[in-house]
Amino acid sequence: MDYLFLIIGSIVMITCVYFIIAPFFNGKYQFASTGGKLEDGLSLEAVYAELNELEMDYLMKKISKEDFEQMKSHYNCVAAQLLKAARPAGSKNAAHKQAVSEEVEEEIMRELQKLRETKGRREE
Structure with missing residues (x-):
């Protein structure tokens, strides 16, 4: 009887360990990279939101002024690159808007x- 409880307890413990460790080896989830490269899914709104969060953290004294300035300049550069990348696609749109405006x-x-x-005819 003791062996039965030992075997059942071992199976339950191994199953629990499996369910805890399995998500780390599953390729379904990806961890965020800290590289300096621009990702394809990054949008200008996301960069502006991150700048807003950064400013809030600085105002609440969560980060130092040096870190704030460094990170702010980095995100400003990222936003500028995104704007430059979006400009050629928007130039056709701008030309269309100009034509419509004219x-x-x-x-x-x-x-x-x-x-x-x-009005001139009415006055006569």
């Missing part, structure tokens, strides 16, 4: 001209 301006000028002509 078209709207022309339409406004035509409508104003029509109003001026009708």
Whole structure:
């Protein structure tokens, strides 16, 4: 009977250890890297959010001024790189916006001209 409790206890203990250790060897989860490379999924909003968190930590005296300045300059550089990377894609959009803006301006000028002509006829 003692051997039965010993075997069952060992099986339960090994099962518990397995469930505790298994997630570390599972490839499903990835740990965050601390490298200086830009990741593909990094967005400008995420960088701005991190800058906001950094400033809050500094204002609450959680980090020193030197660390704050160093990390702030790093995140500003990352944001600048993201903006530069996004600029070529946005240049077509900017050209389209410029064309639409010019078209709207022309339409406004035509409508104003029509109003001026009708106003001039009413006064006569």
